[in-house]
Amino acid sequence: MTAARRPTPTVPDTVTQAAHLGRARTAQTRVLLEDYVELIADLAGDAADAPPIGPSTLARHLGVSHATVIKCIGRLSREGLATTLPYRGVTLTQAGLALADRVRRRHRIVVALLRAVGVPEAEAAADAEGIEHHVSDKTLAAFERFLRHTPVG
């Protein structure tokens, strides 16, 4: 039972595989933060006077309870991505805005790539919401290159 008798060729070297899976696990811890800052930025609009967004609004868009949102806003704030005052909603910090920009850009590119390889609109929109969080910078760069060098969609 120490190992498979034949180290099947489909199995990559052990430490590499562990690293890949670990990386995916780590990415998971960022998913919630990324979705929140992306949504907050989208809702607040691009004006300089971005208005604070309330928990119930976020809850509606996220499809979770407002209690859950309030807890997660605590984490956002602990991580320095947003500021919040009781009964006064949440506003992104500079760091939060910077992250939101990166996340929104990546989201757009992922959707565009999916569309470009023939994924239907609705599926692209839905799947991108999960895929985006696992697209590294290098992969994103490759996506952009592909989109530039590909005629239409």
Place this chain on the structure above:
Amino acid sequence: MTAARRPTPTVPDTVTQAAHLGRARTAQTRVLLEDYVELIADLAGDAADAPPIGPSTLARHLGVSHATVIKCIGRLSREGLATTLPYRGVTLTQAGLALADRVRRRHRIVVALLRAVGVPEAEAAADAEGIEHHVSDKTLAAFERFLRHTPVG
């Protein structure tokens, strides 16, 4: 604070967005199961007499502790994907094998698509480990179509 003054066009309709994010959240609950059955199938090889795999082997490949693996094997077994006997390792059920087949195929196709749009080998291998779990059947079908109609890489 009830909503953004301008319902910025980047924000999709509320219930659609909630559905998309909810779908990504739901997918998350399958990630662990998928990675486990995929790994177990890979390690056991394709022989009919697939040998049971021990927790420590899985732990090494997954990059987590053996205690964590043992707990997760419990879930695998509760969900009918594997059987296990004390000190005798874990074996996939028919359902587990079927899931593993789907997951491994999807994994291959995702890696191939990433390579086809120009993602470097190492990045493709790493990112695929996270992306794969968020690729729906329709999106997978689109990937296959694209790969068929695209000359080389």
Place this chain on the structure above:
DNA sequence: CCGCATATGTAGCCATGGCTACAATTCGGT
């Protein structure tokens, strides 16, 4: 200016998936 609908916050529950520390079993080598 006041009451009430709505939004916000708190408390406490649960499942998951990490971990370490320790206990028990197995099994190969002598």
Place this chain on the structure above:
DNA sequence: ACCGAATTGTAGCCATGGCTACATATGCGG
């Protein structure tokens, strides 16, 4: 046969992110 190393299992901790139920604050319409 049996000893000891390696594997396996158990116990108990923690953080996360869901939820419901209840409590409190806000602010608008009348």
